[in-house]
Amino acid sequence: MSWRKDQGRAERGYHHGNLKEALLQAALDLISKKGPAGFTFADAARMAGVSPAAPYRHFRDRDELIASIAQRGFEQFESLLTQAWDDGRPDTVTAFERVGKAYLAFAREEPAFYSAMFESGLPPDANPTLMAASERAFAIIRAAAERLAALAPPGMPRPPAMMMALHIWSMSHGVASLFGRGDAARRKLPMSPEDLLEAEVLIYLRGLGFRTDQRPGTATADDKPAGEKAGPWGKPK
Amino acid sequence: MSWRKDQGRAERGYHHGNLKEALLQAALDLISKKGPAGFTFADAARMAGVSPAAPYRHFRDRDELIASIAQRGFEQFESLLTQAWDDGRPDTVTAFERVGKAYLAFAREEPAFYSAMFESGLPPDANPTLMAASERAFAIIRAAAERLAALAPPGMPRPPAMMMALHIWSMSHGVASLFGRGDAARRKLPMSPEDLLEAEVLIYLRGLGFRTDQRPGTATADDKPAGEKAGPWGKPK
DNA sequence: GGCTCATGTAAAAGCCGTTCACATGAGCTG
DNA sequence: CAGCTCATGTGAACGGCTTTTACATGAGCC
Structure with a gap:
């Protein structure tokens, strides 16, 4: 050794x-x-x-240590999301969902980072560089939303990408923070947080007019919502 | 005096x-x-x-005080949600959205309660009565989801009410906890948290097949998603 | 070899949570 | 009303934490 x-x-x-x-x-x-x-x-x-x-x-003090950890957390987070997004390959919707999964995976596997980042109660304005790191991580989600928004089916009003990004972020953070961490799982669930979030995002995307029941190729417009197929929550028995 | x-x-x-x-x-x-x-x-x-x-x-100790506060918080929360839900009057969708707004209003106006309830880091299993109070509050959301699910347009797989409730909860909590509190607003937003959440829920409901562009009467099936009308995020200019 | 300055230590002040023996007095009992 | 009792509050004390200050050490550079 x-x-x-x-x-x-x-x-x-x-x-x-x-x-x-x-x-x-x-x-x-x-x-x-x-x-x-x-x-x-x-x-x-x-x-x-x-x-x-x-x-x-x-x-300088205890808070600065925690802020440092949060900072590193955002950096790792950004790199993880970047990797998951993989510039939208193989198709935008698939990559988008992979980002959601990566979000949860990070919350689950790096609970220390996650809590330092989101639950430490630090004043966010006090630390510009921390704020910037957080912005960079969010920018990934935003970029992904941008690409997704561009694919919105014609004939429908195009959703603002920023809003989509905020929606996805709030869903992910909501699921992660309510049900996310494995060790001290806050509540009993009938399904895994991953499945819960995936269904949530799929339903949301369908609400924007995306077809989400089939994956091959790029997302396209859909004038009939999913027809008789099973919903994103699995077979309705 | x-x-x-x-x-x-x-x-x-x-x-x-x-x-x-x-x-x-x-x-x-x-x-x-x-x-x-x-x-x-x-x-x-x-x-x-x-x-x-x-x-x-x-x-007994500091934690028990905080737990007491969380307990009261859940009770007030439950009563607020019950009132907002108003047993689904005048129609299910309207009442449902009112519940979402009430959720945010509570987070904004009672930040102390809200943080004691969701951000205090108390072990949730340690306190059965606290857990029960939290369940009762969630039950309101669940009941509302139940009613909403029953209105799901025929011809589509019916979404599990529990899942819907969890989705709505995670959206609300996500928005509240990321952007919710007014005094120490964590991030800049292009819109109010209320509008953000409202749009999110509307899109989500549309993804489940609800028509959400018109309010009068009860929600009904919709075989075409919202046509050319403006989306839930306002006029696309 | 000797200087310097970043890095570590020891000691101390002030705060907090928590406990324990003791004080007080509100409310019951007769 | 006297007296008792027990819930409720006090003071002092312990250990731990954060943070500051004066001092010690030695790594790196001339």
Whole structure:
């Protein structure tokens, strides 16, 4: 094994060498275990093997650490969404749904990031760079909505892309925050959050005139809503 | 003026006489000012004019106070939703939208309740009576969805009412929690949260086959989606 | 080799949550 | 009304957290 500055205590001189990173990592652990409210600056310091005052060399205060985590969270989030969107391949609707799934997956698999980003109660205006990171993540959803809106069936009023993006975001965030996290699932559900969100988005898209019952090719106009086929919630028995 | 046990200190013997109520009230004030995380047991005691130990005669600990507030919140919420639903008068769709508006209004006007209910990070299973209150509130939405589902246009698969209810809830919560609170509005919006949610729900309902462009009478089947009329987001200029 | 400055420590102040022994007095009992 | 009791409030104390300040250390540069 080739460790040198591993966790806990082990071998370490007066200087840690990588404290900032260690603190962020520790904070992530703690937040995912006890939520952003239960997380403690002193605990993170302890976990990194330094005195309670040491973190102040790297973060103005506890809030700034949380903001840093939120910032990283938005960056990872953006990259995940970008990847899921994959510039709309193989077709716009499929890619769009993949983005929704990625949203939930992130909330589920990175609960610490997610709560730092959305449930930490930080004043959003206080931190311009954080705000910017959040905007960049949202921009992915917005770009996807833009492409989708362009495909809206002719003969219908074209939905504003920004509004669509906000709708999708609110659905995703709503599902994630009410039912999303696996470990401390807030409520019993008759279906998985993923399925719930997928159905929600499909119904919504159908409300905009998209045909969503068939996937091959690009989405096209649809003058009859889904006919006799099963709805997006599965077979009605 | 006829005060006797008013706030602050003023005239008061050894016993407060109404401490539990005073604490709940103080907590509401503080939570709405500084969020459920910033709220402090000692602060509430101070505001009620008692020693920091006094609250423990009425609440096992800080969490129980917050849970009490959440409980009351759910009760008020339930009553508000019931009133808004008004048993589906004058017609199901109108009443349904009124419920959505009531949801947002509650989040906006009672931010303290709302955060205690949804953002306090309390383990939901820890408190059965709290859980029950929350279920009762959700039951209103569910009942409304049930009625709406019964009106689903024939010839289309009937959407499960429970799923509809969950969808509506997630939309409402998503909008409320991302854009809802007026005082510390989290993000800039091109429209009001109310309009945003209304459009979202209308599009969703249309996706289920409801005609939503006209209100008079009860919702009926619709074999053509909204024709050339303006969408739920207003005139497309 | 010696300087400097980023990085860490120790100690302390002030706050909070929580507990415990004790004080008070409201309301019942007779 | 006297006296008892018990719910309710107090004061003091413990441990933990955040944050500040003065001081220590040693990595990197000349």
